[in-house]
Amino acid sequence: MVQGPSYRAQPDRRRLSADHGEVERLRAELAAAHARIAELEAQMSTMEASRAHLSSNRLNAILSISAALLVTHEIETILQLVVREAVDLFSGASGALLFLADQSGLRLRLAASSTGKTGGGTLRPGQGLAGRAFLSPRAMLMIGPEFEAAVNDPNEAQIAQKRADLPGWPPGGALVAPLRIESLRLGALVLYGNHDAHLFHPRDLPFIQALADLAAVAIAENRQRIRAAALQRDLDQTQSLHAEAQARLDAAQAQLLQSAKLAAVGELAASVAHEINNPLYAARNSLYLVEQDIAADTPQRHFLTIAQNELGRIARIITRMRDFYRPARDELEPTEINDLLAETIELVHTHLRHGHVSVTADFRPDLPRLTAHPDQLRQVFLNLMLNACDAMPDGGMLHITTDLVSTEDDRNEMIVVYVRDTGTGISKEHLPHLFEPFYTTKPQGTGLGLAISAHIVTQHGGHIEVESTLGAGSTFIVSLPVDCVAPIV
Structure with missing residues (x-):
């Protein structure tokens, strides 16, 4: 059998070259992906560390304010510490304001600011960011249309710019929180951001609410101290009035007793004076007559003089007793x-x-x-x-x-x-x-x-x-x- 000529397949060099280029490209993309993953992992690690550091700083801020509550009763000092800590922990924050409600709950007045200025100004509940925060049950992140409507309120803008002199107005967003003790509304805390609307995050809400809660505790304790001091003053005044009344009563009773004693003594004096006066008068006259018949230089005359003097003293005593009971008119x-x-x-x-x-x-x-x-x-x-x-x-x-x-x-x-x-x-x-x-x-x-x-x-x-x-x-x-x-x- 005659075999014809045989042939071996030869590789297509152009095809092989193209496949090799694709592999190298894929390898390069894979290496780039690994590098990107490593970069992202590094960024995530940095972010986690940053968040941990931020959480630590926020915890330290809360502890610092809590410690201040224990060592000082100056409410202005504590409220200024709250707004200062709030701004310090947000590098992009432009400022913070803290408002307190009056006794009626119908007016919010500026009580503390990150600039230290509190030159007056009031808001109504629902007015501006602070007024909305006052009515809210919890902290809120204010961005978007709702924020724009609130921040453009002329009353809050005037307070922030002219009273507190906050920089960077208008802000790009805000964190707000009510100051409450259970159902009792006490005020509102507003933390303004810079022009970056994405500065704040929902995870910041617990922190701003914690600061507001500490401020609320300080305000409630201050009001309790004021009420306790007022009650103590009232108690002291009542006790003083009671003591004065008791002293007057005791004096009146003593005077009444003394008057009764004087009346009894007076009646006795009048009776004694009446009974003694006549025989005393007779005795004095008799001594006078006897005295006329005795020579002045005899011992008997001396003793008669003594008797006359003593009878005269008795007469004076009787006169005083009578006058004591029945004074001249x-x-x-x-x-x-x-x-x-x-x-x-x-x-x-x-x-x-x-x-x-x-x-x-x-x-x-x-x-x-x-x-x-x-x-x-x-x-x-x-x-x-x-x-x-x-x-x-x-x-x-x-x-x-x-x-x-x-x-x-x-x-x-x-x-x-x-x-x-x-x-x-x-x-x-x-x-x-x-x-x-x-x-x-x-x-x-x-x-x-x-x-x-x-x-x-x-x-x-x-x-x-x-x-x-x-x-x-x-x-x-x-x-x-x-x-x-x-x-x-």
């Missing part, structure tokens, strides 16, 4: 207290001089006249001056001073007379009883002088007090009202 008349005191000093001048007591008088010249019983007031001051002299057996100084003061409620004026001595003073155990009838520390005293004096001053609508230190002298203070004078009966 002289008429009220205008009385110059300074003149009355000067006359009284003149009356006791010789007595004081013999006791080596010097007198100084410091009278206020413009004192008004009193409507009073001058003779009875003279009796009061005469008794006080004589007592002062008795308290200075070795001599000393007697100071008489007058002044005009207002009462605590400023409803009346009081003329005050100070009778001050440099004598022996009065011990503490004696002070509460000085004005009680028949209480005396003097061997020859009756215990009626100060009681009668206090009675007269009280009947004039005034009061008498004493300040004393044992060994350092005493001051008797007589206060008499200029207008409210009750006539003595």
